[in-house]
Amino acid sequence: MSESSDLVMPDAADSERAAEAALRPRHLEDFVGQPVVREQLSLVLEAAISRGNVPDHVLLSGPPGLGKTTLSMIIANEVGGSLRLTSGPAIQKPGDLAAVLSSLQEGDILFIDEIHRLARTAEEMLYLAMEDFRVDVMVGKGPGATSIPLPLPPFTVVGATTRAGLLPAPLRDRFGFTGHLEYYDDDELATIVVRNAVKLGADLTQDAANEIASRSRGTPRIANRLLRRVQDWAQVKGNGKLDLSAARAALDVFEVDQRGLDRLDRAVLEAVCVRFGGGPVGLTTLAVSVGEEPETVESVAEPYLVREGFLVRTPRGRAATALTWQHLGMAPPEQSDTLFT
Numbered sequence: 001m002s003e004s005s006d007l008v009m010p011d012a013a014d015s016e017r018a019a020e021a022a023l024r025p026r027h028l029e030d031f032v033g034q035p036v037v038r039e040q041l042s043l044v045l046e047a048a049i050s051r052g053n054v055p056d057h058v059l060l061s062g063p064p065g066l067g068k069t070t071l072s073m074i075i076a077n078e079v080g081g082s083l084r085l086t087s088g089p090a091i092q093k094p095g096d097l098a099a100v101l102s103s104l105q106e107g108d109i110l111f112i113d114e115i116h117r118l119a120r121t122a123e124e125m126l127y128l129a130m131e132d133f134r135v136d137v138m139v140g141k142g143p144g145a146t147s148i149p150l151p152l153p154p155f156t157v158v159g160a161t162t163r164a165g166l167l168p169a170p171l172r173d174r175f176g177f178t179g180h181l182e183y184y185d186d187d188e189l190a191t192i193v194v195r196n197a198v199k200l201g202a203d204l205t206q207d208a209a210n211e212i213a214s215r216s217r218g219t220p221r222i223a224n225r226l227l228r229r230v231q232d233w234a235q236v237k238g239n240g241k242l243d244l245s246a247a248r249a250a251l252d253v254f255e256v257d258q259r260g261l262d263r264l265d266r267a268v269l270e271a272v273c274v275r276f277g278g279g280p281v282g283l284t285t286l287a288v289s290v291g292e293e294p295e296t297v298e299s300v301a302e303p304y305l306v307r308e309g310f311l312v313r314t315p316r317g318r319a320a321t322a323l324t325w326q327h328l329g330m331a332p333p334e335q336s337d338t339l340f341t
């Protein structure tokens with residue numbers, strides 16, 4: 001995948017995790033935006049603290065890069081519990097989960113990332129652990145096997161998922177609180193960028209922060225990444241100051257346009273409009289014509305293009321909209337005007 005696509009990918013690259021860790025807010029009051037989730041969560045946590053209980057299990061859902069992992073760390077921090085991290089894909093069989101559960105201490109926060117990918121066979125064990133703070137350990141094999149209940153200390157599961165709809169209802173029901181994270185607006189992203197510039201020791205102007213925010217696809221992870229690239233540009237090509245012209249020049253170099261579209265996004269839109277007359281065109285044909293895997297086009301470029309109204313999915317394939325033609329600075333052909341009316 002091209003470098004510019006990586007820049008607007010909502011998922012974190014491995015090399016990025018250290019940089020991200022440094023920018024994570026540590027307290028709920030420093031967590032920008034998401035006013036609904038923040039208020040609800042703060043009530044849940046405060047009530048638990050004042051009762052001297054561990055908080056109810058918390059499920060966080062929403063697209064990548066919006067702050068689920070960050071919130072789990074904040075929860076642990078706010079209640080003074082230690083954070084234990086695991087993920088759905090890491091738990092392939094019940095034994096893996098039993099090992100994690102049996103090492104928990106009272107008040108621990110067990111963060112299970114991508115919880116919708118948990119093995120089905122481990123789910124039942126998790127239900128029991130969440131509800132009764134108990135895990136049944138199987139001893140022996142075959143007809144002689146017996147299960148021995150092992151009590152667990154009170155703890156809190158924080159589950160994160162990008163696909164809440166994939167979670168089986170019984171698992172969803174075990175969470176006392178579900179917070180759904182929404183995309184951020186430009187003001188919130190600009191606030192995040194301004195704060196993080198301070199942490200990075202970067203000299204950032206407000207208009208540069210606004211510029212970065214408006215190209216970040218509603219996603220703090222992308223805003224932080226663009227901020228670092230603007231900082232790179234200012235250091236190497238500019239005078240060290242992260243002002244509007246530095247932000248624009250840097251984002252041009254990295255091929256992120258005014259709407260946060262990158263090279264791949266534009267290649268997709270151009271192919272639909274120029275080669276296929278606005279579509280509809282099948283995913284595979286489209287992917288071949290931009291030299292990418294269908295999977296990449298579908299999971300990397302398409303979700304944002306659809307959300308922003310640059311692309312529509314029809315039963316016969318992907319098609320451009322009036323906005324697409326406008327964004328590319330092209331006039332739609334006569335018949336594509338009538339296609340959707």
Ligand SMILES: Nc1ncnc2c1ncn2[C@@H]1O[C@H](COP(=O)(O)OP(=O)(O)O)[C@@H](O)[C@H]1O
Nearest residue numbers: 020023024032064065066067068069070220221
């Ligand atoms: N509300 C927020 N305020 C400040 N920074 C945020 C916020 N949400 C996310 N971030 C930053 O964005 C990056 C990605 O967040 P993360 O929690 O890893 O997202 P997710 O787990 O949902 O993919 C982190 O560096 C984090 O600090």
Ligand SMILES: [Mg+2]
Nearest residue numbers: 068069070113
């Ligand atoms: Mg995460």
